[in-house]
Amino acid sequence: MxxxxxxxxxxxxxxxxxxxxxxxxxxxxxxxxxxxxxxxxxxxxxxxxxxxxxxxxxxxxxxxxxxxxxxxxxxxxxxxxxxxxxxxxxxxxxxxxxxxxxxxxxxxxxxxxxxxxxxxxxxxxxxxxxxxxxxxxxxxxxxxxxxxxxxxxxxxxxxxxxxxxxxxxxxxxxxxxxxxxxxxxxxxxxxxxxxxxxxxxxxxxxxxxxxxxxxxxxxxxxxxxxxxxxxxxxxxVGRELSDLYPVNPGTVPGEVVLRVQELDVPGHASDIGFELHRGEILGIAGLVGSGRTEAMEGLCGLRPATGAVEIEGESVTIRRPSDALDRGLCYLTEDRKTRGLLLDKSMRENVTLQALPRRAGVMIDRAGEERILDEAIRDFDIRGARGVRVGNLSGGNQQKLLLAKVMQSEPRILVTDEPTRGIDIGTKQQIYRFLRGLADQGTSVIVISSEMQELIGLCDRVLVMRLGRITGQLAGHDITERGIVRLAMGIAQDPDPQTDSKAGQGEATPASDILDSDRPT
Amino acid sequence: MTQTDTATAKPARRLPPMTVIGPVVALIALIIIGAMLNPNFLGYANLTNVLSRSAFIGIIAVGMTFVITAGGLDLSVGSMAAFIAGLMILVMNAALPVLGVGLPIIFLGVATALVAGVIAGLINGLLITKVGIEAFIVTLGTMGIYRSLVTWMADGGTLSLDFGLRTFYRPVYYDGILGISWPIIVFALCVIVGEIFLSRGVFGRHVAATGANAEVAHYSSVNTTRVRLATYVLLGLLVGVATIMYVPRLGSASQTTGILWELEAIAAVIIGGTYLKGGFGRVWGTVIGVLILSLIENILNLTDYVSPYLNGAVQGVMIILAVILQRGAKTGK
Structure with missing residues (x-):
């Protein structure tokens, strides 16, 4: 034929x-x-x-x-x-x-x-x-x-x-x-x-x-x-790991800093429950459309959501992004061009936008802004002319600027969504190092990613979402592409009994169940 | 002030010089033309007259700069001014038997205007932000409502302030300190405060961020609903202020009060270099826009070369030219 x-x-x-x-x-x-x-x-x-x-x-x-x-x-x-x-x-x-x-x-x-x-x-x-x-x-x-x-x-x-x-x-x-x-x-x-x-x-x-x-x-x-x-x-799947990823010091995660229970984001995610420890990097895997972004946006007050959220042992109500920021919880968007950066503005205005009310009060101190930008350029290795429209920066530099901007508000819990989307491998490596460094200093980091290698290389623990629900979690050496794909795609048969029950039950598994039985010991 | 602002605006927007200095050059050219055509043009009497008359539009245009920079629009300000003027006159006339002629009744009128302005701005803002209707539609609607209300309150005629009260209130428009009339002083204050807050204040930064990309602002923890609402309330408040300066001038309000003010204010904002789509605005530019529009009218009135009836046409050409310049600045990168 x-x-x-x-x-x-x-x-x-x-x-x-x-x-x-x-x-x-x-x-x-x-x-x-x-x-x-x-x-x-x-x-x-x-x-x-x-x-x-x-x-x-x-x-x-x-x-x-x-x-x-x-x-x-x-x-x-x-x-x-x-x-x-x-x-x-x-x-x-x-x-x-x-x-x-x-x-x-x-x-x-x-x-x-x-x-x-x-x-x-x-x-x-x-x-x-x-x-x-x-x-x-x-x-x-x-x-x-x-x-x-x-x-x-x-x-x-x-x-x-x-x-x-x-x-x-x-x-x-x-x-x-x-x-x-x-x-x-x-x-x-x-x-x-x-x-x-x-x-x-x-x-x-x-x-x-x-x-x-x-x-x-x-x-x-x-x-x-x-x-x-x-x-x-x-x-x-099936590529080998390289030293693209920083060494995980393997320290025991600290106390629970974030506890989420029965988080519902209407139309996108339901019954989301998990815990995040101090200094931990928690991955969230799932296909595009699995509700992972929406669930985290709901958590950070960016879209309507209901549920019980505890930060550092205190029950909190987060209605809008500034409420989250007050609690040291900050979300870094996956979409730097339409949600992350003001493309027509300069780096200076972008880098301070999020932290402005906290740092400045009523009036803006221009010289102070320039200093902040100096530090950001140095700390995050942002390359590009100072006065240039941010839209003219390369994707990697935009991403580093976005990270610098979010870090200005000094989050204790940082949610990053596709932190390395569309950027070159060198910048990726810098961002991985930075995130691991943050965790080592006691910040808790959530990484939402479609790149399974990234999750495997970077995260201490990975939650997998499918159709708006958490279908399972993987930790340590159990974080494998096969394991993630299986949970993300809802494939029933599974030689590994631990993840099997989660994938198979899906909707019937209450979030607390996953938390209790799947926690690595 | 002008100098520092152009210097700081430059690295941010990389504005080609024409959009920064364009309006200034046009204004200077107009002043030179006016001075050559009529020796009285630069006289104290003429300048005071032009500036005082342009103060109403100017005060409103300062508020409009905030609204437009945040990505909004308000068509209702002209009829809002007429309605507030009518309301002020009614309230003051009604209180006259009780309070008599004196400062208390003036304060009552002032309070009426400010409260009415804030409420009117709040109504526009809430319909736009909370109900989520297009700003154009909402303010087109309220424009018709206020215009019709003032006509109804005046029963189709003119509302006049009591004669004794008018004589007492008159100096607010005609007097001043050091030979500068009150409307000019108030206008200048509004401009200075507005410019500082728009270019240096956190609020101004949030206004520009909301207008540039409301989504990015939202994801940067800016409460964009509150920011947009605040711009409409600010504009309403400034319409109230403008009305307080306007009522003593004629002491009356009718269905023709404040007609086309909204378009003049929007035109002044745009000529001054603020982007109609939002995201970038400058109050000092708006002042230059206001002055350009008033001087065109003044020069046509003072000279015989072009009929004053063509005032609208010349202003129209200026507005279109300003927008062409802006577009050149945006695409010429």
């Missing part, structure tokens, strides 16, 4: 950094192909190259056996290759029909042929068994209907290859099942379907062929037949 679309030794670099190394795999007609890998393994970039959104730096892409280059996504679309992005690409305030024909409306002279477009829309939707009214506003549709509309829209362009980036991330189990029925129908019709998912059970359920990526390389591509979820998880 000849593949419709194939990558042959494709590489991609952004500037001097190569992110994809010699990828080769093929999509066949009438096959469902799953692309899996950890966050940052290069899945999205690979899909974008396949769909013509980004050019490959080297290597060949073949369509029906002949080499092609897609200069634009439109060129790819004309060849029948359509990609559906993770975020819906729909105009919410237009109707279903208007979205379906957006940019290629049927017309008679200057007038739209609305009746005809509605009829065709209804027919296209019927193909995917979606019963949304063509006249309904997209805003009013359910997520699954929106997903179906995206798919119907793709099919109406005679897609031969349908590429979907995490199509089930926003869908409920039922909706996922409906989607899969349609995917099976497409397979019958000879369409090649490729999708990514973090849910390995789904991959197992529907994929005919699986490609597994790790660190920008294909580590496996072949039939899904005979491949277990366990095999997939193991192939996705």
């Amino acid at each position: 000849t593949p419709i679309l194939a990558l042959d030794d494709v590489s991609k670099h952004f500037g001097p950094i190569e992110v994809l190394h010699g990828l080769s795999f093929a999509l066949y007609p009438g096959e469902v192909h799953a692309l899996i890998g950890e966050n940052g393994a290069g899945k999205s970039t690979t899909m974008k190259i396949l769909a013509g959104y980004q050019p490959a730096s080297s290597g060949r892409i073949t369509l029906d056996g002949a080499p092609v280059t897609f200069d634009t996504m439109r060129a790819a679309e004309e060849q029948g290759i359509v990609m559906i992005h993770q975020e819906f690409n729909l105009a919410e305030l237009l109707t279903v029909e208007q979205n379906m024909f957006l940019g290629r409306e049927l017309r008679r002279g200057p007038f739209l042929r609305r009746a005809e477009m509605q009829r065709q829309t209804r027919a296209q939707l019927a193909r995917v068994e979606c019963h949304a009214d063509p006249r309904a506003l997209v805003r009013e549709l359910s997520n699954s209907d929106k997903q179906m509309l995206e798919i119907a829209k793709a099919l109406s362009r005679d897609a031969r290859v349908l590429i979907m980036d995490e199509p089930t991330a926003v869908l409920t189990n039922n909706e996922t099942e409906i989607l899969f029925q349609q995917v099976r129908a497409l397979r019958e019709q000879g369409t090649a379907v490729m999708f990514t998912s973090h849910k390995l059970d789904e991959v197992k359920a529907i994929a005919d062929r699986v490609t597994i990526m790790r660190d920008g390389k294909v580590v496996f591509t072949g039939p899904a037949e005979g491949l277990s979820e366990q095999d997939m998880a193991e192939a996705m």
Whole structure:
């Protein structure tokens, strides 16, 4: 069987950094192909190259056996290759029909042929068994209907290859099942379907062929037949540790400084309970969307939450971020560009923003601010001209500035969310050293991360979240990628009995149970 | 003051010189043109007259600078001023039989104006921050409400302060110390305090941070709701102050009082270099904006080359030019 679309030794670099190394795999007609890998393994970039959104730096892409280059996504679309992005690409305030024909409306002279477009829309939707009214506003549709509309829209362009980036991330189990029925129908019709998912059970359920990526390389591509979820998880992970991470002195953690019980963040996380000790680095793992960020934001007063929180033995009520700060609890956001830094302002204004009311009172002491910035530049090794817009700093320097800013308020409990996202390895190492140093001096640190190596290398203990709940915790030598992946993905079978019970029970396990029975002794 | 501020604003925004000195250059050019066209232009009488008249808009524009810097907008200030003026006159006239002409009744009027201003600002601010309606819509609504209320209170005509009371209150507009009239003094005080708090105060920093990116401010433990609410209350308070200076001038209020003040105040803020989208503001710039707008009107009135009826057109050109300059500054990096 000849593949419709194939990558042959494709590489991609952004500037001097190569992110994809010699990828080769093929999509066949009438096959469902799953692309899996950890966050940052290069899945999205690979899909974008396949769909013509980004050019490959080297290597060949073949369509029906002949080499092609897609200069634009439109060129790819004309060849029948359509990609559906993770975020819906729909105009919410237009109707279903208007979205379906957006940019290629049927017309008679200057007038739209609305009746005809509605009829065709209804027919296209019927193909995917979606019963949304063509006249309904997209805003009013359910997520699954929106997903179906995206798919119907793709099919109406005679897609031969349908590429979907995490199509089930926003869908409920039922909706996922409906989607899969349609995917099976497409397979019958000879369409090649490729999708990514973090849910390995789904991959197992529907994929005919699986490609597994790790660190920008294909580590496996072949039939899904005979491949277990366990095999997939193991192939996705499995790198050795390096001295990227600071030495953990292995000191016994001090007294409990933070005790959280039954923390609920409506819509995102529920029944979150854990304890944090003085001088401890506690990791929180879980897939994007597992509610880990929202749970911590709820804890720090950044979004509405209920629950019992004790800091240093005292019961506290945290309604807004400044309440948390008063208690020495501070959150460092994962999103430095839209939540962390004022990109149009200078370093000086950014570095003092959080600590200003505490340090300054009513009036600002400019000279004092300059001194604080001097210290921050020295302590955190921030490179870049002093007066420059913060938006013009490199990602690594922005991250160090953000860390410096948060540290100005002298937190005793620091929650860092993806502290090393999108920064180079040297800066990563500096940040790891800094966090370990903080812990050694008695600050308690929580690290939320999607990078399992980071959690393993840095943390004393790791909590794993799935679907808004803590599904288990790992400590010391039990912190392994396999262990984390298993808990994060809710894979039931597990040779290790300690984590097994947690993963299996999930919802039924009360938080206190995890705290008591899983605490390392 | 001007010098220190440009110096400190520079490294922060990397403002190209034109946006810093542009309004200043325009103002100086206007003064030179005015002096050449009419020898009376730089006379004491003319300058006092221009400055006193621009004080009302100016005081309001200081508050508007805070609102706009925090990313907000207030269209209601003109009709709010008219409503407060009407309310003040009604309250003072009603209290006249009890209190008689004297300082107590003036204090009553002043208190009425300040309290009404704060409440009006609070209403705008709460609707915008707590209920979460767009500032444009809320203040468009309250603009209509206040305008209509003052018309209703005056029964379609004019509310006049009692004659004896007016004579007693008049000096607040027309007198002053050392030849500087009270409105100019109050305006100057508002500017100095406003400038210091916006550029040097923690509150001003939080206002700019909220306007630049409310999300970042929130994640930096800034109570953005309170900051935005405070800017509207401050503006309401300053509208009250402006009204206190305005009522003794004519001693009356009608449905045409304060018409288009909101647009003049917003225009002055923008000409002065504050970003309409928020995130960066400067009170001294707003003062220059106010002066530019008043001088254009004054020069057209004093000279015959351009009809004073074209005042609005010339002001309009200035506003658009100012925004083009700002955009050049933002994209020219």
